[in-house]
Amino acid sequence: MTDxxxxxxxxxxxxxxxxxxxxxxxxFEVTILRKARFVDEKECTACGDCTEVCPVVRPDEFExxxxxxxxxxxxxxxxxxxxxxxDIEACLGNMPLACEKCxxxxxxxxxxxxxxxxxxxxxxxxxxxxxxxxxxxPRSLTEYGxxxxxxxxxxxxxxxxxxxxxxxxxxxxxLDNHDRPKRIAFIQCIGSRSQRRGMPYCSxxxxxNTVKDAILIKEHWPEIDVSVYYIDIRAFGKGFESLYMxxxxxxxRYMRGLPGxxxxxxxxxxxxxxxNLQDGSVESHEYDMVILSVGLEPDEGLExxxxxxxxxxxxxxFLMEAHPKLQPVDAPTRGIYFAGCAEAPKDIxxxxxxxxxxxxxxxxxxxxxEITVEAITSRIIESRCRMCGICARVCPYNAIIFDKSKKQxxxxxxxxxxxxxxxxxxxxxxxxIMRHFTDEQIIAQIDAILETNPMDKVVVFACxxxxxxxxxxxxxxxxxxxxxxxxxxxxxxxxxxxxxxxGDCHYIDANHWTAKRIEKLKKQLEKLGIRSERLQLWWISAxxxxxxxxxxxxxxxxxxxxxxxxxxxxxxxxxxxxxxQVEATAE
Amino acid sequence: MILERRVGVFICECGLNIAAAVDCQSVMxxxxxxxxxxxxxxxxxxxxxxxxxxxxxxxxxxKLDRIVVASCTPRMxxxxxxxxIEEAGLNRYLLxxxxxxxxxxxxxxxxxxxxxxxxxxxxxxxxxxxIRLEPQTETRVPVTRAALVIGGGIAGIQAAxxxxxxxxxVYLVEKAPSIxxxxxQLDKTFPTMDCxx
Numbered sequence: 144m145t146d147x148x149x150x151x152x153x154x155x156x157x158x159x160x161x162x163x164x165x166x167x168x169x170x171f172e173v174t175i176l177r178k179a180r181f182v183d184e185k186e187c188t189a190c191g192d193c194t195e196v197c198p199v200v201r202p203d204e205f206e207x208x209x210x211x212x213x214x215x216x217x218x219x220x221x222x223x224x225x226x227x228x229x230d231i232e233a234c235l236g237n238m239p240l241a242c243e244k245c246x247x248x249x250x251x252x253x254x255x256x257x258x259x260x261x262x263x264x265x266x267x268x269x270x271x272x273x274x275x276x277x278x279x280x281p282r283s284l285t286e287y288g289x290x291x292x293x294x295x296x297x298x299x300x301x302x303x304x305x306x307x308x309x310x311x312x313x314x315x316x317x318l319d320n321h322d323r324p325k326r327i328a329f330i331q332c333i334g335s336r337s338q339r340r341g342m343p344y345c346s347x348x349x350x351x352n353t354v355k356d357a358i359l360i361k362e363h364w365p366e367i368d369v370s371v372y373y374i375d376i377r378a379f380g381k382g383f384e385s386l387y388m389x390x391x392x393x394x395x396r397y398m399r400g401l402p403g404x405x406x407x408x409x410x411x412x413x414x415x416x417x418x419n420l421q422d423g424s425v426e427s428h429e430y431d432m433v434i435l436s437v438g439l440e441p442d443e444g445l446e447x448x449x450x451x452x453x454x455x456x457x458x459x460x461f462l463m464e465a466h467p468k469l470q471p472v473d474a475p476t477r478g479i480y481f482a483g484c485a486e487a488p489k490d491i492x493x494x495x496x497x498x499x500x501x502x503x504x505x506x507x508x509x510x511x512x513e514i515t516v517e518a519i520t521s522r523i524i525e526s527r528c529r530m531c532g533i534c535a536r537v538c539p540y541n542a543i544i545f546d547k548s549k550k551q552x553x554x555x556x557x558x559x560x561x562x563x564x565x566x567x568x569x570x571x572x573x574x575x576i577m578r579h580f581t582d583e584q585i586i587a588q589i590d591a592i593l594e595t596n597p598m599d600k601v602v603v604f605a606c607x608x609x610x611x612x613x614x615x616x617x618x619x620x621x622x623x624x625x626x627x628x629x630x631x632x633x634x635x636x637x638x639x640x641x642x643x644x645x646g647d648c649h650y651i652d653a654n655h656w657t658a659k660r661i662e663k664l665k666k667q668l669e670k671l672g673i674r675s676e677r678l679q680l681w682w683i684s685a686x687x688x689x690x691x692x693x694x695x696x697x698x699x700x701x702x703x704x705x706x707x708x709x710x711x712x713x714x715x716x717x718x719x720x721x722x723x724q725v726e727a728t729a730e
Numbered sequence: 731m732i733l734e735r736r737v738g739v740f741i742c743e744c745g746l747n748i749a750a751a752v753d754c755q756s757v758m759x760x761x762x763x764x765x766x767x768x769x770x771x772x773x774x775x776x777x778x779x780x781x782x783x784x785x786x787x788x789x790x791x792x793k794l795d796r797i798v799v800a801s802c803t804p805r806m807x808x809x810x811x812x813x814x815i816e817e818a819g820l821n822r823y824l825l826x827x828x829x830x831x832x833x834x835x836x837x838x839x840x841x842x843x844x845x846x847x848x849x850x851x852x853x854x855x856x857x858x859x860x861i862r863l864e865p866q867t868e869t870r871v872p873v874t875r876a877a878l879v880i881g882g883g884i885a886g887i888q889a890a891x892x893x894x895x896x897x898x899x900v901y902l903v904e905k906a907p908s909i910x911x912x913x914x915q916l917d918k919t920f921p922t923m924d925c926x927x
Contacts, residue, residue, distance in 0.1 A: 273886035483885025518866030
């Protein structure tokens with residue numbers, strides 16, 4: 144921490160938030176809101192004279208309310224920067240009857256009640272998101288009585304109670320009578336791995352955190368009886384299993400199964416009602432203190448930041464990576480990277496590893512000083528554009544700038560465009576050219592394949608990533624309905640469109656547009672009297688070779704049901720429909 | 731105009747990977763009949779140095795302006811061939827690949843006739859696209875050599891230090907009055923049981 148404060152290349156902006164982000168990879172312009180701390184950060188020596196005289200007492204956030212602080216305070220003894228801060232909501236200094244005690248006490252005159260929030264503009268090439276997480280609030284699990292029973296605490300509160308710098312100077316105390324507890328129980332998976340309440344996922348760190356906490360108790364006070372109630376103990380990391388075994392050697396008892404309820408008896412002790420998984424009987428065990436091992440959730444500010452940066456999230460609320468295995472620290476948007484729990488719950492080692500990984504990835508851009516954009520981006524043909532704005536709406540990367548009120552043609556930011564082609568497929572006026580994957584090129588390929596023996600063939604539109612690993616275009620989002628209709632018009636018995644599964648799309652969510660488009664097209668086919676079964680949409684991942692085979696066998700089955708007469712009829716229907724459309728346009 | 735194109739088609743045997751299932755000679759003869767094709771040849775390994783040299787030589791000798799390589803997946807060697815044609819003076823986007831290995835010889839190993847017919851179709855499609863390819867220029871965009879790290883917990887601290895130690899300017903933004911995040915609140919940390927701050 145102190146290294147950060149000292150490093151000449153690090154500009155530390157605490158008590159600050161990202162207000163706005165503009166620009167694109169290599170060229171982000173960011174507005175930072177620097178909130179007033181009402182104490183001169185550079186001048187303050189953290190002597191503490193101000194705090195001593197401050198009359199206002201508030202719960203201390205760092206100690207999770209287990210201690211108090213003043214209205215002017217230092218967040219914790221090792222804080223960086225070491226400067227104090229005024230909680231202006233609580234401070235009496237700016238009241239009509241000004242208190243100003245701290246200001247009088249401050250020899251260096253660092254306190255300024257009139258300090259204002261200010262905005263700072265910065266320019267950066269890359270962004271690393273390391274916004275972390277928050278812990279689950281167990282009040283909603285009413286059966287455990289957190290906040291109702293004083294001796295039911297969370298694992299975070301335990302951290303403060305056992306810390307030598309904490310509110311009890313490291314003495315573990317019952318919160319009701321300040322006696323040292325003799326029997327302590329941990330309950331695991333609080334808010335994690337639950338389909339009903341809290342989060343469905345495993346929070347990754349709580350098992351090992353409890354193992355660690357249990358060992359700390361035993362090392363300090365071997366006479367305390369410690370039990371852990373759990374679903375599974377997940378000790379998967381390096382050195383984890385041996386720590387778990389060490390904890391068992393201390394006599395810590397691991398009891399499989401989570402208690403159904405905690406009751407407080409007249410002595411203020413806690414009775415855990417739990418099913419004995421061996422004989423099915425319901426037992427009750429008495430403890431002096433229960434520690435709820437709380438899971439991790441996305442930080443409250445993450446959603447706001449995610450929207451500012453147009454990023455996606457996974458179903459658990461954490462940020463979605465460009466690829467879950469191969470690009471785990473890259474955002475789908477170029478130039479943005481993840482570190483730590485913003486991406487998923489993880490422990491310190493994994494957070495540090497990911498942070499170094501993110502910097503190394505970002506370094507690829509920074510070290511070159513310029514980036515090359517593959518020439519597969521989209522281009523707007525202004526003479527055809529009617530300014531409907533669909534392209535800007537469907538772009539997963541916000542790479543198309545369009546403001547209807549300004550009456551200017553949409554503009555593609557090449558550096559931000561990834562070339563998925565969704566805009567090209569959705570544009571109703573053919574006003575978008577995908578460089579290197581033009582309509583003309585793709586239609587020529589359809590023509591070529593269907594020129595001879597079309598009846599024997601299934602035409603497949605497969606994306607470059609999961610489905611085909613090297614095909615006709617980058618994303619299923621590029622599959623214009625025109626291509627599909629063209630294939631049927633040229634005699635294709637069956638057309639298959641195939642891409643990555645939802646959530647795996649290499650272009651954020653471009654395949655959602657594919658799904659919508661194909662669904663609409665199927666309805667259109669039915670209306671025209673063409674069997675919609677002949678158009679198929681399947682998601683196939685790169686690792687699903689067997690699935691690809693099954694899908695292709697299914698295509699072959701469908702193909703065998705299509706007669707030459709049916710194909711001829713389709714060709715006729717589509718040609719007539721086209722002729723009608725040409726007439727309508729001419730009129 | 732596109733019919734004036736001079737496409738060169740290079741059919742790779744990939745040792746026996748392709749040649750065992752596909753009659754490459756027959757594909758080559760078929761390729762020569764396609765509109766726009768000025769040159770077609772079979773290589774033992776098109777991706778090898780001699781194979782690449784053959785492409786470069788043919789571009790010069792036969793004034794080829796579009797190249798089709800019928801071989802493996804473009805994931806494997808598209809960069810190789812793009813580089814080769816660039817060295818021979820062609821724009822790197824004037825290359826098209828037909829995948830006659832993963833999508834043909836490997837999956838139709840026991841049906842030589844059908845595999846050969848499919849390889850011809852794939853080459854035909856590739857040529858149809860190749861004659862319509864246009865040279866493209868890649869845009870270069872400058873990069874501001876500075877980084878923003880949002881969040882001053884352990885991950886953000888590590889990221890900021892690594893950037894700075896690499897010599898880049900870093901802005902580390904933290905919403906709380908101090909950096910440290912959740913980790914600073916922990917007493918000891920697993921698995922080493924050492925202090926968090």
